[in-house]
Every structure is written in structure tokens, then in C-alpha cells.
Amino acid sequence: MSENVYVVSAAMVPFGKHRSSSYVGLAVPPLIDALRSAGVSKEDIDAVWVGHSYGGMMTGQRICKEIGLGTVPTVNVDNACSSGATAVHEAWEAISRGDIDVAVVIGVEKLTQFGGGTLPLSPEDREVKQGIVMPAVYAMRAMRYLHETEATPEDLALVSVKARKHGALNPFAQFRSEVTVDEVLAARPVADPLTLLMCCPTGDGASVVVLASEQARARLGVRGMRVAASILHSGQVAEGYRDMTAPEISKHSAHDAYEAAGIGPEDLDMIELHDAFSIAELVYYETFGLAERGRGIALIRDGRTTFGGDVVVNPSGGLLAKGHPVGASGVAQIAEAFWQLTGTAGDRQIEDARWAMTHVTGGGTAGLDHGACTIHLFEAA
């Protein structure tokens, strides 16, 4: 693991309900745009990784053949919500080992194919058979967090309000209108204490990034951002007690990421974190070392995680506002980091952004905190 790896290009379609588009129709346009914007030709590409959970057989090959991108390895990756980021991790690993120079990573998902409702989980899972759904998992985290800390439902609402404020600035966001605390609290209950506006929407989308070695980046003559850490952890089973307000898989992943990059949470200018439900953001403030246990609420109450604060959390609007087409999210977070660290984020640009973290988990498995967690750290180049 010695070669420096860079993200040299990013593109995506706005997340939303693209009912007329297939996985191919979602992913081919950003694939073309990502290659063009970095001046990458098909012949430059050594391998392709494609993150998705519901695309079916050979989703990656179905996309790549449209532009005649074949012969090289194409690997389809499923790690639930971490699929896209896991795909980036695999590409990073291959380049950093020196095996290849240029990799394309596609994250894509089409959730409107299910016609609504909660995310379909594996029917083989013990708790799924008992009726667990993702909103219930996060709602139980929230209920315990409200029990253990001074947090109130208003704090949960504040996370959604911030997300929607950021999303309103992002042309890629599924929700581009702001909401108030009262509107969030008055929204339809989904799983107590979570209301509809505390839950990420379902939708469709695709995002593409191109990763390159130092030499390939020099040859392409693009700036990009450096991958300072790429960490992938899997869940460890707990048959008995588990503290659901302190997810250890994300804590351990963050620890390893900070160590690999040689930085700490105080160095971060932005974080794109897995706010599938608003409770998650408060918990992750603490998990990532931005706040002491039980004190995450101070950050959201004091506006320290929005533009002008200590660290901008989810400048894109996050999963709550930008949307969460499962397999696409991890790549889309990295696209956001790319635009922020290359000064091309438009209205939502964070001034002097140098360090970015992206974080996704993948859940829905009995006995595990989450099934997978991927954390990346990036430095402006």
C-alpha cells in the first residue's frame, strides 16, 4: 500500500424518482461525463467496479457495454448502502498496490422499481422474518438516545432542517426546498420518534468517479483530490447487549481512517455522513469525535455543522435531502467531496476546504450493528 491514489473526476445525475430510466439510463450519462471531464479514454481504463444492491445480474456490464467499455475486469459489488463506497475502496486498493493505474467506479440504484415502502431486506434474515424494517432500527436508536441524553425530538428535527437547507443549494438533491422544525415534527409518524421528514426518501440515481495513480494523474494533467484513507469494516455479531447509541463499527472505522491519514476530527472541513435517519447524524458527531458522548446535540443546536461552522456536515444535503439510492450514495458522497475540494461546488462551496470525510454504513442484518461501514478521507491536491 504505497502508491498515492487520486480521484480525478466525478459526475452524477440528480437523485430523484426517475421512473422512466433503467440502471443503464441512470448510469451511462454520468459515466460519459466523468470520463470526458478528466480526459480519460476507454483505452486508459484498467478496471471497473460497480456498486448496487438491486440492479440484478451483470448491472455493471450492462452499463459499460453501452460505451463499448469491455475486456477489462468489471466487478459488481453489493454491500447494501455501502456498495458504492466499497467499490471505491476496491478500486483504491488495486491502484495503491500498484496493480492498475486508472479505475472507474459507478454507484447506481433504482428504488422506484419497488413502488414505495421501506427498503427490501433479505427475507432469509431472522429479524426480517420478525418484521424489522430500517426505520424501526433507527427509531429504536433514537428512542434510546433520547432516553440516555438531554436530546429532544426538536434536536432530531434540527438535523432535518439543516439537511434541507443544504439540499436547497444543491442541484443534485432530490429535495430542494427548506423545512421548519414545526413541519418536521408535524409530519406523518413513521416509527416513533421518527417522522417522515426525519427519514431519507427513496429514489433513483447514479454517480461515477474516476480514480488514478499519481503517474496517471500527471499524464491526464488534472488536479483531483488525494485519497488519504480508505477503510472498510464489517459488522461483528453481538448475541446480547449492544449500545445502539454508539455504533462501534463506525467508531472503529473512523479511528483507522484518522490513523491512516495522520489527522484528527478537528482537521476536517466537511463530512458526508450516513444520515439515513436524522438520529444517525447526532450519534455520528459523537462517534467521529466531534463531540463527547451525549453532547452531539450542542453541535446541531449551535449551528456548528452548517456553512460557517466548525465542520460542514453533509453540505450536499446528505441522505435526508440529497436522497439515498442505496448503491449510488457512497459514490455520490465522494463526488461531493471532489467538488468541494476542487472548488467547484457552486453555491454550497465551503471556503478553503482541504480535508473531507465520507461515511456510509450498510445495515439490515440481525445481530450486527451494521453489516458494513466504509470511511474515506480526502485531501485537496
Place this chain on the structure above:
Amino acid sequence: MTAATATEVLVSSPVADLESDGLLGEFPEGPRLVGTTCDACGNTMIGTRIVCSDCVGTDVTRVALPTAGVLYTFTRLHVGAEGVRPLGYVDFDGDVRTLADLRETEDAPLMPGIRVALGVDGDAWWFAPEATDASIAPAATEATEASEEEK
């Protein structure tokens, strides 16, 4: 980086490809299978496309594919539906291949390498050995008795 900029990145647009799944299209010369030709390199592909699979050009034109070609290979499928379904790959005059339902008669059985012609009736289309009663000129306004019996 030193300062925020107002530079905006390109917002990619999804393609509504699920709305254009059918291969049969209307053209001035009549119903034909739809192809796409790349304006830059001339590569012709089956179906509606937005990008050239050869040169990755995105300036492409919808074209009518030829009405005849060569049957490369075929099978008679005995599973998945009622009865027997002949199915094969047809290579058009030009370098485009399509999967196609096939029709045959005792007088004109299917064989690899024979010339086949497009038949169309409403939304249905198929290929059959050329110059037999099982094939119909696609621009024809009425189907022959033979082809009606085949259906």
C-alpha cells in the same frame, strides 16, 4: 485551494430509456426495426441509443434498419411458453445483429445461413425465409393468409 469559486459542475441527465424499449418503429418507408448510427464514426447499433459503443460519441441518429438479412443461427424453443417458438439471430445487411422470433413452413424450413426477411403485423414482428409465404414485405398494408395462419 485558496478560495471558493463560482464554478458549477455539469449536472448529468438520466436517459428515459424505459420509454423506448421497443425495437419496432415507424419510418417514412414503413415499419422497420430501429437502429442508431453514430454521426462521428458511422457505427450502427440495434435499438435506441444515446452513445456510440465504438467511439463514445453522443451525436447519434435514429435509423431504419434493413428489412432483410442472414439467419446466423436459431433454435426451436420448447420451454417457457405454449408450443414451439423458433428464435434466432439475424445479421442484417450491414453489421448489426438482432435476436428475432422466426417463422417457417414445411416448404421453407429454417437453416443457418439462409436469407430471411422482416415480417410485421401491428406490434408483432418476425423474420421468415425470404420469398416464402411466411414472409411479408414490412411496408405491405395487409397480411397474407399464410402468415395469419402461422400466428
